Structures are given as structure tokens and as C-alpha cells.
Amino acid sequence: MNPVVRTILQRLGLGIGTLLVVSIIISLAIEMLPGDFARAVLGQSATPETVAAFQREVGLDRSPVVRYFEWMGGVLRGDFGESYASAGSLAGHRRLVADMIGPRLLNTLFLAGVAALVAVPLALFLGIMAALHRNSILDRGVNVVSLVSISSPEFFLAYILIMFLAVKLPIFVSLASISPSMSVLERLYVIALPAITLVLVIVAHMMRMTRAAIINLLASPYIEMGRLKGARPMQIILRHALPNAWAPIANVVALNLAYLVVGVVVVEVVFTYPGIGQLMVDAVSKRDLPVVQGCALVFAATYILLNLIADIVTIASNPRLLHPR
Amino acid sequence: MSESAHSPQSALVAAGQPQISRRGRAARIWRVLRKAPPTAWFGLVVIGVYLFAAVFAPLLAPYSETELVGGAFEPWGGQFLLGTDQLGRDMLSRLIYGARNTVGIAFLTTMLSFLLGGALGLVAAISGGWLDQVLGRSVDVLMSIPQLIFALVLLSIVGSSVVNLIVIIAVLDSTRVFRLSRSVAQGVVVMDYVEAARLRGEKLPWIMRREILPNIMPPLVAEFGLRFCFVFLTISALSFLGLGIQPPTADWGSMVRDNAALITYGDVTPLLPAGAIALLTVAVNFVVDWFLHKTSGLRE
Numbered sequence: 319m320n321p322v323v324r325t326i327l328q329r330l331g332l333g334i335g336t337l338l339v340v341s342i343i344i345s346l347a348i349e350m351l352p353g354d355f356a357r358a359v360l361g362q363s364a365t366p367e368t369v370a371a372f373q374r375e376v377g378l379d380r381s382p383v384v385r386y387f388e389w390m391g392g393v394l395r396g397d398f399g400e401s402y403a404s405a406g407s408l409a410g411h412r413r414l415v416a417d418m419i420g421p422r423l424l425n426t427l428f429l430a431g432v433a434a435l436v437a438v439p440l441a442l443f444l445g446i447m448a449a450l451h452r453n454s455i456l457d458r459g460v461n462v463v464s465l466v467s468i469s470s471p472e473f474f475l476a477y478i479l480i481m482f483l484a485v486k487l488p489i490f491v492s493l494a495s496i497s498p499s500m501s502v503l504e505r506l507y508v509i510a511l512p513a514i515t516l517v518l519v520i521v522a523h524m525m526r527m528t529r530a531a532i533i534n535l536l537a538s539p540y541i542e543m544g545r546l547k548g549a550r551p552m553q554i555i556l557r558h559a560l561p562n563a564w565a566p567i568a569n570v571v572a573l574n575l576a577y578l579v580v581g582v583v584v585v586e587v588v589f590t591y592p593g594i595g596q597l598m599v600d601a602v603s604k605r606d607l608p609v610v611q612g613c614a615l616v617f618a619a620t621y622i623l624l625n626l627i628a629d630i631v632t633i634a635s636n637p638r639l640l641h642p643r
Numbered sequence: 644m645s646e647s648a649h650s651p652q653s654a655l656v657a658a659g660q661p662q663i664s665r666r667g668r669a670a671r672i673w674r675v676l677r678k679a680p681p682t683a684w685f686g687l688v689v690i691g692v693y694l695f696a697a698v699f700a701p702l703l704a705p706y707s708e709t710e711l712v713g714g715a716f717e718p719w720g721g722q723f724l725l726g727t728d729q730l731g732r733d734m735l736s737r738l739i740y741g742a743r744n745t746v747g748i749a750f751l752t753t754m755l756s757f758l759l760g761g762a763l764g765l766v767a768a769i770s771g772g773w774l775d776q777v778l779g780r781s782v783d784v785l786m787s788i789p790q791l792i793f794a795l796v797l798l799s800i801v802g803s804s805v806v807n808l809i810v811i812i813a814v815l816d817s818t819r820v821f822r823l824s825r826s827v828a829q830g831v832v833v834m835d836y837v838e839a840a841r842l843r844g845e846k847l848p849w850i851m852r853r854e855i856l857p858n859i860m861p862p863l864v865a866e867f868g869l870r871f872c873f874v875f876l877t878i879s880a881l882s883f884l885g886l887g888i889q890p891p892t893a894d895w896g897s898m899v900r901d902n903a904a905l906i907t908y909g910d911v912t913p914l915l916p917a918g919a920i921a922l923l924t925v926a927v928n929f930v931v932d933w934f935l936h937k938t939s940g941l942r943e
Contacts, residue, residue: 336787343784347800469924471876473883473899474917477906485909492907580789584880588903598792599884602799610799618788625787 325633333626340618341393344611345386389611398612402605415612419594423616425496426586426593429509430578433516438571441521445528449536450551457529464522472581476515476588483511494589512589519581520574527573531566535559564635572628576621679933686929693923696742704736708893716905719912726912729901734912737893741916745895746923748809748888749875755813756874757867760820765851767821768828779825782818790815791877795886803886808878816874823866827859861938868931872924879920895920 364372392399398415448457467475484492490510500508535541536559544554583595590596594613601609679687696703705724706712710732717727725734767775785793790812797811831837837854845854881887882896890897895916902913 336784339784340788344796347796465928466921466925469872469928470921471879471883471896471917473880473896474914474921477899477903477914477917480906481909481911481914485907576789580791583791583795584883587884598795599886602795602886605799605802607799610796614788614792614796617792621789621792622787 322634326630329626329629329633333622337619337622340622341390341615342386344614344618345389346382347611393612393615398615399608401601401609402607415608418597418609419612419616422592422594422597425591426582426595428505429512429586429591429593430516430575430582432506432509433513433520433578434575436513437517437521437524437574440517441524441574442528442567442571444521445525446532446555448525449529449532450555452533460525464526467518467522468526472515472519472584473588475518476512476585479511479515480588483514492589494591496592509589509591512585512591515585515588516578516581520578523577524570524574527570528567531563531570532559534566535563561635565632568631568635569628572624572631576624579617579620579624675937682929683933686926686933689922689926690930693742693746693926696739697746698743700739700743704733704739706733706736708732708737708740709891716902725915728898729904732893734915737898738895738916738919740893741895741898741919744888744892745879745882745920746875748805749871749878752809752813752816752878753867753871753874755809756816756870757820757863759813760817761824761863762851763817764821764824765828765855766847768825768832769847769850769855775825778821782821785815785818791880794877794881798881798886803881803889805888805892808881808887812874812877816870816877820866820870824859824863827862828855831855831858861934865931865935865938868927868934872927875920875924 389399396416398419401413401415401418444460448460451457480492483490491508492511494509494512496505496508541554541558544558549557582593583599585591586593586595587599594616598610598613598617600606601613676684676687711730712733713723713727713731715727715729715731717723717731719726723733723735725738728734728737763778767778793815794811798807801807801811832855837850840850840854878887879896882894883900885897885900887896888894890901898916899913905913
């Protein structure tokens with residue numbers, strides 16, 4: 319078999335395996351529950367009968383193995399179970415976790431996607447420019463700005479942006495409330511500030527890593543050779559450096575998109591954007607475990623998938639693997 | 644808290660040792676410091692100020708961190724230098740106590756994470772075999788999910804308290820320390836003097852502490868600074884989300900969240916604790932950069 323295909327299949331298997339183990343951990347984490355958990359969900363006034371009924375309904379009386387397969391079977395069919403917020407109440411409306419996650423996941427992907435579309439080209443451009451003009455004023459300036467933005471908590475950047483772009487100069491809105499009836503342009507306007515915050519956070523990371531990757535490459539002998547031959551700087555970058563830089567750059571991009579998955583949690587809370595991150599934070603403070611599990615699985619799957627794609631691009635762009643002897 | 648003063652200092656000593664051997668400790672430190680770039684000086688001064696505020700918080704703060712001393716959201720100036728918060732507690736006092744609580748908890752967490760990850764990393768590097776495999780694979784799995792997401796899952800199960808927070812973040816963060824200490828220790832384990840110690844019949848703890856640890860200190864010290872920043876930012880983010888350090892403890896992350904409403908009136912007060920977090924992280928990064936530059940060509 320072609321070595322590229324074989325390595326890619328291996329990575330794919332590894333990714334699926336990791337996801338499986340992660341799903342087991344997320345599902346079995348419930349085993350570590352302290353004994354008074356039902357009371358914490360139902361409130362102090364719950365009678366022993368209600369507690370027992372709740373435990374039966376949630377499935378705490380069955381073995382963990384059975385529960386894992388039930389849960390996983392449901393997840394594979396798109397059913398993440400029922401929110402505890404409804405399981406305790408005797409009559410009435412039941413809220414399916416899948417229904418809660420679905421629309422919010424789309425919102426989050428929209429926000430993260432917009433941020434990524436702006437951030438990736440910008441970061442690559444800045445990173446390459448900084449690497450080419452090492453130690454120039456541009457390089458130092460970009461370096462200091464990126465260090466500050468890496469060091470700041472996301473909410474600091476977010477509130478500074480609100481302060482200047484929504485309060486002092488009312489250009490944008492500080493509440494990113496989005497509704498299904500809005501057009502794409504309206505949505506873009508509303509999510510401008512959260513998107514800018516995310517862009518600032520990941521551009522800094524991405525730019526520094528791209529710069530390091532390119533500088534690393536520029537130090538190699540064949541680049542020196544090209545320079546001695548008298549090739550123009552742009553030609554050296556495009557013809558000689560870039561083909562070998564795709565692998566590290568793909569890694570950098572995927573790593574930062576994966577970072578976006580985490581950054582989005584805090585940013586969504588600041589701007590009260592109805593995304594999956596905010597849902598998860600709410601669920602954690604209410605200790606609504608099925609929702610937490612569902613969100614965690616979605617986040618983990620996205621994260622693993624992005625890393626997998628980076629691995630595959632790295633393998634597929636490796637000349638040594640593409641042209642085996 | 645007094646140990647925290649050591650980390651930059653022992654870093655300096657380690658950095659300066661090769662050239663100067665017979666001099667007083669203070670003189671040696673001063674020599675290295677004099678040549679430090681302005682960014683490193685800035686970092687050291689900021690860290691010093693934070694440490695001072697943390698240690699002497701009760702003396703510096705005009706009021707206690709939990710006492711209600713005035714009306715809610717009083718403006719700056721007069722009796723309350725930086726105004727009051729949403730319940731009428733003095734903002735300046737809470738900022739000063741925050742240095743003790745937020746930085747202290749982040750520091751404790753990083754220490755725990757290094758004890759755990761460093762020890763396991765050394766054990767894995769020295770013993771190798773199945774133990775190394777088991778530890779390595781478990782760390783791979785733990786690292787395959789974003790730390791914040793994992794922390795959220797665990798916090799929803801055990802509930803938010805300071806002890807839970809410290810343990811959860813330390814365990815999750817120790818994975819990175821494990822990887823680093825294992826990989827640098829592997830280079831040292833194959834050395835002849837380690838083999839000699841083994842043949843001499845020394846026990847595992849002795850080999851770890853006397854043969855390997857001194858040789859891998861510089862990268863670990865630098866990593867300590869970076870991990871501290873990361874832990875500090877994670878804990879602040881969790882506190883900001885309302886899931887970390889719980890009220891009424893004065894903590895920078897939750898102070899931002901509690902007073903965020905002021906931003907919409909153009910008041911910068913909520914930005915102060917957030918800025919305090921950012922300033923310390925920048926300072927630590929500056930010092931770590933300089934330290935890495937001093938000890939070896941680890942970067943560029």
C-alpha cells in the first residue's frame with residue numbers, strides 16, 4: 319500500500335480510538351459523583367422517594383458499562399439524552415440535550431468560522447513578513463503586540479473592545495444576541511466584536527508560530543544556496559521555502575483553530591452570544607450533567623478532528639513520503 | 644508565599660554559575676542583573692511589586708476584602724480611591740487582596756502540577772518499560788481534550804471550591820510538565836554517571852534528586868514560568884465564568900465579572916483587575932524569555 323495512505327489510515331484509527339477513550343471518560347466521570355448529587359440537583363426539600371425516582375430515571379441504579387453503551391448508542395443516533403432540568407420535574411416538558419445543542423452549535427461554528435476566515439490569512443501574512451524582516455521595527459512592534467495579546471485573558475481584550483468600540487465610539491453593539499430571522503449581514507454586524515476578540519487572540523499565537531517556522535526554514539542550507547545563486551527574496555519564499563513550510567504552517571493553523579474552540583467559551587459569555595460554550599457554562603453551574611457531557615463530547619470531537627486534519631496535511635505534504643524511494 | 648521569590652532568583656544563580664564561582668551570592672546575582680535587558684528588569688520589578696502586595700496585603704489595604712464599607716458602585720476618589728464594587732466593598736482593597744488570593748492559588752496549583760508531573764516524568768524516564776508506556780498513553784488521552792473543557796466537566800461533577808479547583812487544574816496541567824521533564828530527563832538518563840549510580844545500588848529517589856534533577860533544572864525553571872502563566876489565565880477564566888474561586892474571596896477574575904455592568908457606562912474600573920492579570924503574565928513572559936536566552940540557545 320502507498321505509505322501516505324497507510325500513515326493517514328493509521329492516524330485516522332488513532333483519532334477514532336482517542337475519541338472513543340474520551341467518550342468513555344466523559345461518560346464514566348458520572349461515577350465520581352458525590353452521594354448527595356441528587357439532592358444538589360433537586361434541592362434540599364427533596365424527599366427520599368423523589369431522590370430514588372430521580373436516580374432511577376437518570377440510570378444511576380444500573381451498572382456503568384450498561385449505561386455507557388446506552389449513552390453511546392444514543393449519541394450515535396444523535397440522541398444525547400435528557401436535561402436534568404426536566405428529569406426532576408414530574409409532569410410536563412422534557413428538554414432533549416440534542417435540541418439544546420444543535421442550534422447553538424451552528425451559532426458557535428458561525429462565529430468561529432468568521433474569526434478563522436479573517437485570522438488565518440492575516441496571521442500567515444504577518445508571520446511571513448516578520449520572519450523576512452527579522453529584527454526590524456515591524457518585527458519588534460508585531461512581537462510586542464502579540465506578546466501582550468497572548469498574555470491577556472480573553473475577557474480583558476473583549477471588555478477593552480466593548481469600552482472603545484461600543485461605548486466610547488458607538489460603532490458596534492456589545493450584546494451579540496442573534497435570532498433566526500436576521501440576515502447574514504445583520505448577523506455579521508452583531509458578532510463583529512466577539513469575532514474581533516477571537517481574531518486578536520489567535521492571530522497573535524499563529525503569527526508567532528508561523529514566524530518561528532519560517533525562520534527555522536530560512537536557516538537551512540538550500541535556502542542559503544538559493545540566495546547565493548542570486549534568486550530574488552520573493553522567489554526564495556514562494557519556490558523554495560513555502561513548499562516545505564506547509565506542514566508546520568498547517569500544524570500552526572489547526573492548533574490555533576483548536577484553541578479557538580476553547581477561547582470561544584469565554585468570549586460567548588462576555589457577549590452573551592447564544593453558542594454552545596455559554597450553554598456548557600450554564601450547565602456546569604447548574605450541574606446539569608447530560609448537557610455538560612454532550613457539550614464536552616462535541617468540543618472534544620471538534621478538537622480531535624482539527625488535530626487529525628493537521629496531521630493528515632502534514633503527512634500529505636511531506637515530500638519524503640510522497641516520493642518514496 | 645516566600646518560595647515564590649526564589650524562582651526568578653534561583654534562575655539567575657543557575658544562569659550565572661559557569662563564569663563566576665568564588666563570589667558572594669548577592670554579588671553574583673547583581674552581576675547578572677546588571678546586564679539584563681530593560682524588558683527583563685521591567686518584568687522583575689512588576690513581579691516584585693505583586694509579591695509585595697500579596698505578602699503585605701492586610702497592611703496595604705485600607706479596608707478588609709469582604710467588609711461592606713459604602714454604597715454600591717461609588718465613584719473614584721475621596722474615601723474610596725478606586726470606588727466601590729457592586730456590593731459596596733472597597734475596590735482598591737479587593738484588588739490588593741486579589742494579588743494574594745488569585746496569584747497565590749495559581750502559584751500553589753503550579754507547584755502541585757510540577758511536583759506531580761515532574762516526579763512522574765522522571766520516574767517514566769528512569770524506569771522506562773511498561774510504566775513509561777502506561778503513563779505516556781494516559782497523558783496522551785488527557786491532552787487530547789482542551790484543558791478548559793475537561794476542567795468544566797470535572798467541576799460540574801465535584802462542584803466548585805478552591806481545593807477542587809487547585810487539584811483539578813494541577814492534575815490536568817501536570818500532563819505538560821510530565822512530557823517536558825520526561826523528554827529532557829531521557830537525555831540525562833543514558834549518561835554514564837547515572838549508570839554508575841545505579842550500579843552503586845542507589846535507590847530511585849536518590850537518582851532522581853541527585854543525578855538527574857540538577858541537570859534538567861534550567862528548562863524546568865523556564866517551563867515553570869510559562870505554566871504559571873497558563874494556570875493563572877485558566878483559573879482567572881474559570882473564576883470569570885463563575886466556576887472558579889468563589890465569593891466572597893477577592894479574586895480578579897470574578898471581580899471583572901461582578902462589575903462588568905460598569906463598562907457600559909464608560910467606567911474603566913472593571914478593566915483594572917483584568918489588566919492586573921495581563922500585566923503579571925506579560926512580566927513573567929519577559930523574565931522567562933530573558934532566562935531562556937541566558938541559559939541556552941533553546942529558542943532562536
